Amino acid sequence: xxxxxxxxxxxxxxxxxxxxxxxxxxxxxxxxxxxxxxxxxxxxxxxxxxxxxxxxxxxxxxxxxxxxxxxxxxxxxxxxxxxxxxxxxxxxxxxxxx
Amino acid sequence: xxxxxxxxxxxxxxxxxxxxxxxxxxxxxxxxxxxxxxxxxxxxxxxxxxxxxxxxxxxxxxxxxxxxxxxxxxxxxxxxxxxxxxxxxxxxxxxxxxxxxxxxxx
Numbered sequence: 001x002x003x004x005x006x007x008x009x010x011x012x013x014x015x016x017x018x019x020x021x022x023x024x025x026x027x028x029x030x031x032x033x034x035x036x037x038x039x040x041x042x043x044x045x046x047x048x049x050x051x052x053x054x055x056x057x058x059x060x061x062x063x064x065x066x067x068x069x070x071x072x073x074x075x076x077x078x079x080x081x082x083x084x085x086x087x088x089x090x091x092x093x094x095x096x097x098x
Numbered sequence: 099x100x101x102x103x104x105x106x107x108x109x110x111x112x113x114x115x116x117x118x119x120x121x122x123x124x125x126x127x128x129x130x131x132x133x134x135x136x137x138x139x140x141x142x143x144x145x146x147x148x149x150x151x152x153x154x155x156x157x158x159x160x161x162x163x164x165x166x167x168x169x170x171x172x173x174x175x176x177x178x179x180x181x182x183x184x185x186x187x188x189x190x191x192x193x194x195x196x197x198x199x200x201x202x203x204x
Contacts, residue, residue, distance in 0.1 A: 018121075071173050072171065090148075090150045096118040098118060
């Protein structure tokens, strides 16, 4: 019946995905399906730590299985470019426990 | 289907979604679907200092606090633990009746 809040509006936008194991992956949303499987282009993972600044690991073109996704956030590029990742400290996100 | 319909009626309200990884996100309910996936607008993380993962620039001297680089977010239904609602938004009588009907029909 209702397709509801598809990820349609986010296609070709930069998004920030938080996975069930607590990882944060940023990339451009290229495709998705009803199971929330996602195709992410130009993706990189942001690894947060309490001891050093944020590490960015380049991944490239990725498919992330919907089972593993917690949050898909719409990234505001301007605000994000203001972030000083080298100064940011954070505890790693907790994994999802069902 | 009951809660799907219930959430559809709550669109536009401020809710706080608590996830199974203990993250809590407050925002305006934009839409919901049959899987109870939730889309929030103007989302902000409750307790931002602990979880800067979705935040924008930190302005230490400014009381206005953090600006989010993630404003709208899509939360997968499977990962929601609680949805905290404003009490004024909850009609317990209506819910009670709907539940009774659903239980009888199911």
